[in-house]
Amino acid sequence: xxxxxxxxxxxxxxxxxxGSPIFGCILFVSPEPLGEHCGxxxxxxxxxxxxxxxxxxxxxxxxxxxxxxxxxVSLEGCASARxxxxxxxxxxxxxxxxxxxxxxxxxxxxxxxCTKSSGASETRCAxxxxxxxxxxxxxxxxxxxxxxCNTEAFPETVCCAPQGxxxxxxxxxxxxxGCLPSNDGCLCTRIDYEGPGATCAGAICCAESxxxxxxxxxxQSSQPRVPSCTLAEIGCPxxxxxxxxxxxL
Numbered sequence: 001x002x003x004x005x006x007x008x009x010x011x012x013x014x015x016x017x018x019g020s021p022i023f024g025c026i027l028f029v030s031p032e033p034l035g036e037h038c039g040x041x042x043x044x045x046x047x048x049x050x051x052x053x054x055x056x057x058x059x060x061x062x063x064x065x066x067x068x069x070x071x072x073v074s075l076e077g078c079a080s081a082r083x084x085x086x087x088x089x090x091x092x093x094x095x096x097x098x099x100x101x102x103x104x105x106x107x108x109x110x111x112x113x114c115t116k117s118s119g120a121s122e123t124r125c126a127x128x129x130x131x132x133x134x135x136x137x138x139x140x141x142x143x144x145x146x147x148x149c150n151t152e153a154f155p156e157t158v159c160c161a162p163q164g165x166x167x168x169x170x171x172x173x174x175x176x177x178g179c180l181p182s183n184d185g186c187l188c189t190r191i192d193y194e195g196p197g198a199t200c201a202g203a204i205c206c207a208e209s210x211x212x213x214x215x216x217x218x219x220q221s222s223q224p225r226v227p228s229c230t231l232a233e234i235g236c237p238x239x240x241x242x243x244x245x246x247x248x249l
Contacts, residue, residue, distance in 0.1 A: 038063035040072065042079025047086075050110035051079065054133060058102040071099040075106065082117035082146075089114065109133035111153035117146055122248045123166060125149040128175075130193040137173040137192075138246040140166045149174055150245035156198065158190055160236035161243045172246035177234050185215030188229040201228040210237045 038060050042048040051059065059075075062068035071092045077085035092103035106114050112127060121144035127136050135157050136149035151159055151174065159174040166172070178195025179188040186200030189211035202214030205226045212229035219225045226233050236242050 036060070040079065041076040042081075045079050045082075047082065047110060047114040048079035050113050050133075051075065051106055054109040055102060055105035058098070058105045061098040062102045065098040067097060068099040068102065071095075071102055075102065078106075078114055082115070084116060086114055086116045108156075111155075112136055112147045112149060115148040115153050118148065118247070119146065121145060121147075123149075123172075123246065125247050128173075128192045131176065131191070134194075135173065135175040135192065136246065137171055138166075138248070139171045140168055140248075145247075147247060149247040152245075156231060158231065158234050158236065159243045159246055160190070160240040161246060162240050165243075166248045172243065174246055177231055179229060182213060182215060184217070185213060186229070187211060187213040188234060190234060199228060199230050205229050205233075207233045207235070209235050211235075 037056055040048065040051075040059060043052055059072070062072045071089060074085040074088040074092070077083060078089050089103050090107050092099045093107055094100060095103070110133065112125070122140060122142075123138040124141050124143070124145050125136050125138040125147040126145070127133065135154055136147070138149050149159075149172075151157060154174045154176075157174040157176050159172065161172040162170050164170060173190075173192070175190040175192055176195075177188050177198050178191040178193075179186050179197050179200040180195075181187075185202040188198070188200055200212075200214050203216055204218060205212065205214040205228050206217075206219035206223040207226050207229075208223055212226065212233045214229055
């Protein structure tokens with residue numbers, strides 16, 4: 001890893017300029033004030049590009065923390081090879097400190113591309129442009145993409161597939177939920193854009209087929225009453241079923 005305390009900033013710059021073999025992360029110094037960033041192996045791969053774009057601050061903090069070394073090593077392996085080290089990164093989410101922050105960012109913002117490679121797929125999956133890092137959609141077709149679109153990669157989503165999926169002309173999506181205020185409470189449903197919070201509560205909360213609302217009105221006979229509206233209470237639109245994964249091998 002980048003020798004945080006063993007070399008001065010000047011020594012690092014000189015060593016890098018002369019091509020000295022410093023293993024692992026290198027502190028790149030930008031001419032801009034406060035423009036210092038820690039580079040890492042695999043930065044040119046899809047996972048590495050995503051981490052650099054969305055979690056660079058957490059990478060920098062990890063480079064400065066000796067206790068984060070193993071997580072950063074796992075991230076480099078995940079970005080470079082998409083192997084079991086991706087699971088090691090995700091498993092660090094509960095460790096706290098810089099390691100936990102980096103692992104949480106990678107899992108929540110780059111879940112589709114920073115997972116163990118599953119090989120060739122029958123589906124083409126991608127992130128909707130308005131919710132990058134928080135959801136995904138898939139359609140059947142070649143060439144397939146090695147993009148994980150499931151509740152493991154995107155745990156804060158509900159995955160819904162139409163009857164007959166996977167099939168030509170059909171689409172499956174794993175989307176987060178958003179809760180908007182209503183006249184007497186709030187209403188939650190799946191969204192494909194950056195929205196508000198993902199929970200709401202009120203005097204009476206009722207689950208619908210593809211949403212949930214809280215307010216003062218009693219639930220209809222077809223609407224189960226629930227303690228509050230959360231991810232677990234959100235279903236799929238009529239004609240669709242809840243699935244664990246939209247990406248198909």
